[in-house]
Amino acid sequence: GESVGLHLPTLSVQEGDNSIINCAYSNSASDYFIWYKQESGKGPQFIIDIRSNMDKRQGQRVTVLLNKTVKHLSLQIAATQPGDSAVYFCAAIGDSGYSTLTFGKGTMLLVSP
Amino acid sequence: DGGITQSPKYLFRKEGQNVTLSCEQNLNHDAMYWYRQDPGQGLRLIYYSQIVNDFQKGDIAEGYSVSREKKESFPLTVTSAQKNPTAFYLCASSPEIADQETQYFGPGTRLLVL
Numbered sequence: 001g002e003s004v005g006l007h008l009p010t011l012s013v014q015e016g017d018n019s020i021i022n023c024a025y026s027n028s029a030s031d032y033f034i035w036y037k038q039e040s041g042k043g044p045q046f047i048i049d050i051r052s053n054m055d056k057r058q059g060q061r062v063t064v065l066l067n068k069t070v071k072h073l074s075l076q077i078a079a080t081q082p083g084d085s086a087v088y089f090c091a092a093i094g095d096s097g098y099s100t101l102t103f104g105k106g107t108m109l110l111v112s113p
Numbered sequence: 114d115g116g117i118t119q120s121p122k123y124l125f126r127k128e129g130q131n132v133t134l135s136c137e138q139n140l141n142h143d144a145m146y147w148y149r150q151d152p153g154q155g156l157r158l159i160y161y162s163q164i165v166n167d168f169q170k171g172d173i174a175e176g177y178s179v180s181r182e183k184k185e186s187f188p189l190t191v192t193s194a195q196k197n198p199t200a201f202y203l204c205a206s207s208p209e210i211a212d213q214e215t216q217y218f219g220p221g222t223r224l225l226v227l
Contacts, residue, residue, distance in 0.1 A: 009153070036218075043117075043203050043218035044156075089155065100146075100171065101216065103155035 012110045019077040021107045023090035028071060030092040035064060035075045038087045038106070047075070047088075077109075085111045116140070117219035119204050124224045126191065126198060134189045134222045136204030142217075144210045145187035149173060150201040150221075159202075162187055163210040191224060199226050 013019050025033070031052040036044035050057045050064045050073070057064050063076040077084055087106040117138045126132045136145065143164050148156040158171030162181040176195025181187055187206075191198045201223050205216040 041221070041223075043119075043205075043221050046215075046217070091156075100158050100161065101156075103148075103157075105153060105155045 009105075010108045010110065012112065013080050015080060015082060015111055015113050017080050019075075019080045019084070019109055019111075021075045021077075021088050021109065023073050023075075023104050025071050025073070025090075025092045025102075027092065028068075030071075032093045033064070033066060033073050034091045034093075034101070035062075036089045036091065036103075037084075038089065040086075044089060080109075080111050082111045082113055085109055117204060117206055117217055119202075119219040119222050121222060122220070124222055125227050126224060127227050129193045131190055131192050132198075132224065134191070134202055134204075134224070136187045136189065136219060137185055138187075138204075138206045138217075138219075139185060140206055140208075140217065141184070142206035142208050143184070144207045145181070146205040146207075146216065147171075147177070147179065147187070147189045148203040148205065150203060156203060159189065161210075198224055200224060 034049045035047040037047050038044040048059045048062050048064050050066050061078045066073045087108050089106045090104045091101045093101050120135045146161040147159040149159055150156050157173050159173055159177050160168055160171050160179045162168040165181055165184050168179050168181050176192055178190045201221050203221045204219040207216045
């Protein structure tokens with residue numbers, strides 16, 4: 001089965017720094033990955049996604065890197081702002097037709113002014 | 114304003130009582146999902162529905178029931194058989210089951226046991 005996990009439960013950074021949040025997955029057949037941001041007491045918000053035929057994808061201030069060899073992906077946030085403080089989840093989907101998403105436990109990003 | 118709404122924001126359950134959590138979407142999505150979130154844990158799938166009048170058990174369906182009589186609505190009932198119901202419940206939808214990656218989440222309902 002699929003398991004998805006994040007390496008650190010909490011990441012503390014200073015405003016303006018770059019943040020890197022990591023995630024590992026177990027199913028080598030996983031072909032689609034998503035990062036979500038969840039603020040306290042709210043539902044997760046889609047940030048960025050990447051398919052397994054890509055190594056890197058960039059959005060506004062965010063970049064996702066995928067290393068299929070070691071089954072690892074990361075979310076990089078440039079010039080981190082206090083508003084980025086939240087829990088970040090990675091999720092993976094397999095390729096068996098109606099596979100459901102498997103979510104990691106989340107990393108809490110704390111941004112200090 | 115399109116989106117997913119969940120109500121109530123907070124819900125209290127007495128022992129032995131069934132409670133129903135509401136989820137409505139006006140995105141014209143076929144697929145809907147219910148997840149449970151516990152502190153320090155990832156989201157776990159309770160039930161999902163690909164289309165009206167159809168639904169499937171997820172990883173932790175025991176003690177829960179759902180219905181999908183309308184495309185817009187996917188209510189979740191937490192029955193008295195669910196012995197540890199205190200959690201944050203999240204509803205999501207996607208255009209169709211094959212497009213699960215585009216799941217949109219509601220704001221959540223926090224269920225507390227009295």
